[in-house]
Amino acid sequence: MAAISPSRRLRRTPFSEGVEAMGAKAYTVYNHMLLATVFRSVEEDYRHLKSAVQVWDVACERQVELRGPDAGKLMKMLTPRDLRGMLPGQCYYMPIVDQTGGMLNDPVAVKLAEDRYWISIADSDLLFWVKGIAHALHMEVLVDEPDVSPLAIQGPKAEELMARVFGDSVRNIRFFRFGWFDFQGRSLVVARSGYSKQGGFEIYVEGSDIGMPLWNALFEAGKDLDVHAGCPNLIERIEGGLLSYGNDMTRANTPHECGLGRFCDTQTAIGCVGRDSLLRVAQDGPVRQIRAIAIEGAPVPGCGAPWPIMAGQDQVGQVTSAAWSPDYETNVAIGMVRMTHWEPYTEVDVLLPEGEVRAATVFGVFWN
Amino acid sequence: MAAISPSRRLRRTPFSEGVEAMGAKAYTVYNHMLLATVFRSVEEDYRHLKSAVQVWDVACERQVELRGPDAGKLMKMLTPRDLRGMLPGQCYYMPIVDQTGGMLNDPVAVKLAEDRYWISIADSDLLFWVKGIAHALHMEVLVDEPDVSPLAIQGPKAEELMARVFGDSVRNIRFFRFGWFDFQGRSLVVARSGYSKQGGFEIYVEGSDIGMPLWNALFEAGKDLDVHAGCPNLIERIEGGLLSYGNDMTRANTPHECGLGRFCDTQTAIGCVGRDSLLRVAQDGPVRQIRAIAIEGAPVPGCGAPWPIMAGQDQVGQVTSAAWSPDYETNVAIGMVRMTHWEPYTEVDVLLPEGEVRAATVFGVFWN
Structure with missing residues (x-):
């Protein structure tokens, strides 16, 4: 892997000091901000995420x-x-x-x-x-990026850790609900949510100045829980079918192609941008869609560019995220597959870099 | 420097294959795309840029x-x-x-x-x-990102190299003008422009498929000119006062603060977004502005976050880009300085990481 050059343009977060002290080994850039991708190793982070509790600097979720x-x-x-x-x-x-119904963000x-x-x-x-829209329509609304940086607490012991820092009432927060909780005199939004399937919370840290005090309090409180710094884990998110904007979908894709048709209430959401296009898509259905794909053989490299999915000489889709799964003992992947080949258990080939061809199978559901 | 994790979200370019073959050592991410930052070393690249000719993959200029x-x-x-x-x-x-007059892009x-x-x-x-604006106002205009990837040819021998590949008439292109030139039957926009002060061209490569053929043709034609792969050079751009959006200015800044007041014709550009705010700014003038700053002492590290500029106990600005300049034998820097301390030759202090204080001088003009 090549190195990343520091610059202010790749913004640091209120937790960067902690992330560095915990030994982040690699980063990506997300919303012009640094996001760690590996601490010990992607596999070790994965094992730990599934068994303990991790603190994730996801300030890049602006x-x-x-x-x-x-x-x-x-x-x-x-x-x-x-x-x-x-x-x-x-x-x-x-x-x-x-x-046109093309995804701008999810x-x-x-x-x-x-x-x-x-x-x-x-x-x-x-x-x-x-x-742009608010300005052009002279709407009475302020639109801005506030000083709010999410910190995610993920893993099976997340609730225990959160209860120690914010009190037992965090246990009552239901999935995709939030409450206001006190930390050092500051009232913070705490939601039960997060970019893993292991359960957990996201703390919307309002005010950069309390970033490191909160980070430190969490690590202090969680010592016996084996709390560790972590980050969205490539293996775990693919197993769980958690999509990544820019990886698994782009402006070229409709929500229906991404399997997000259930979030498009085109009959009732009158007046939303793209409704006419989506009405058409909803009626006809997409011709390609996100699928889970298992790629046979040895662990695949990182997917830095789409890998063609082939049926004989015809390209019938592309893989956009892939990783070796220790738990499922196969390469788990996310890809977009044409209707002709999206039925569960369809066998296809995936073209890896440098011309390597791998047998692969399309699945109807993800692993987790 | 930490490593960068590959993913499709950090898009490759039509020239990535060439960039990798030429041994890019570090990258940044720019418009969700990979941009090399170092080939041999930042200093060696700098020397070469000032004496020969370089080919830059700036496809990230979407x-x-x-x-x-x-x-x-x-x-x-x-x-x-x-x-x-x-x-x-x-x-x-x-x-x-x-x-509000805040910079969104330059x-x-x-x-x-x-x-x-x-x-x-x-x-x-x-x-x-x-x-967003075009949609909200129902304007009759298509707005999209085409398959166009700029390739910059920079350095004193840029014109000679370009003439060999595109013909002698490229020599007639004036600064910030462009013409259409043929390459392998494709008509491409070639402009005399680029993000260095060494002179050169930008080829707007339309069609990813001709990216590598053009890259190879340039290297083939320039062997005896010591053509080399390069990239925007941190030292050279600071010497020349070339600003970087996200580094030296953000949405928090007006064009006037960035020294771009001469590009704001607020009396005549009626109807532009932000005009009312900028009229006010133009009248009162900014209270802080971009300046060249020389920082004394040993070579500074990379500026990953703004460094405070101090006058005694008061912060009077911040440095946002800095590098050691071999030619000027000082650390050259770009910063935003308050009116009270922006006069040429004002002496200030700069707070480097880990509490190091350095003497520094504000200048009225950049080095190149």
Whole structure:
């Protein structure tokens, strides 16, 4: 792996000091911000995530804040998901598309109040899209990136660790709900959510100055729980079918291709951007869709560019994320497969770099 | 330096194969794309850039294409620069600001025709801003990212190399003008421009498939010119005062703070986003501004986060880019300095990481 050159443009986070002290070995860049990818090894991190508890610096999940009388109206324009039933205290995963139905981001929206939302974004400058629309339509809403940096606590012992720092009432937070919890006199949003299937929480740390005090408090409280620094784990997220914007989907894809059709209420979400295009897509269905794919043979390298999925001489899709799974003893992968070959157990070939051809099988469900 | 993890989200370019073969040692991520930062060493690359000719993969300068009857109207909304005199064949550097006058990008616009522009962007998803506005206002314009990847030829021998590949008429291209030139039957935009002060060209390579053929042709033709793979050079760009969006300026800054007031024709650019805010700024002038700063002592480390500029106990600015300059035998730096301390030859202190204090001097002009 090549080195990464430091610059202010690759922003540090309120927790970077802790991440470095814990020995992060590699990084990616996400929303112009550093995101660790490996601490001990991807496999060791994976084992630990499934058995203990990890603290993840996911400050790169930047927030787009909408605040003001038109915040709710603007939110409804932004997503084909029906937000009418959304109450303060809830988190909604919501696809955001352009006028052609192409995915711009797949964030989690956090409803703080009737006139105030955070959109916790994947890797694209969604702020620019939201600001552009709000400005052009003269909407009465402030749109900005606040000083809020999520810290995720993930793994089977996450609840125990959180209870020690925030009190037992965190145990009552339901999935994709949040509450306000006190830390050193500051009231923070704590949600039961996170980018793993091991369960856990995301703390929306408001105010960079309390980043390291909170980081340290968590490590102090969790010593006997074997708490460790971690990060979204490539193997675990593929096993769980957790998609990554920019990897498994881009602006070229509709939500339906990404298996996100259930978040598109095109009949009721009237007035959202891209609705006309999505009505068409919803009616006809997509011609390609995200699938779990098992690739045979030795551990594959990192997927730095899409790998063609072949049926004989014809390309019928592409793999966009892949890793060796120690638990399932196969290479687990996420790919987009054409309708002709997306039925479970369809056998295909995957073209790895340097011309290597591997047998692979399309599955209907992910591993976790 | 930590390693960078490969993923499709950090996009490869049509020239990545060549960049890797030439031994790129480190990368940054720019517009979700890989950009090499070092080949031999930053200093060796710098020497070579100033004496020979380099081929730079700057595909990460993605294009936002505007095409259609409203393209010109939308362009005028996007920038405070007066575009009325811009003709097809011209390139314009143009600040783009939000409604508060905060910088969103500082691209170079390329006017292909009255109804067709490319905006060659710095590191932010300007596409989202432009698409958002165009959609909200129902403008008749297509806004998209085309398959166009700039390749820069920079250095004193750039013209000679270009003439060998594209013919002698490239010599007639004036600064910030472009022409259409043939390569293997494909007509490409070739501009006299680039992110160095050594002179050179940018080829807007349309069609990823001809990326490597062009790359190879340039290296083949330039053997006796000591052509080498290169990249924007940190030392050279600081010496020349070439700003970097995300490093030396962010959304927090106005064009006037960045010394770009001369590109803001707020009296004539009526209807552009942010005009009201910029009128105010133009009248009052900025209270802080970009300056050249020389930092004494041994070579400084990479500037991964702003370094405070101090006058006694008061912070009066920050350094955002810095490097040791072999030619000027000092650390050259770019920073934002408050009005109280921006006069040439003002002496200040710079706080480096780990509490190190360095004497420094503010200058009125850059080195190159």
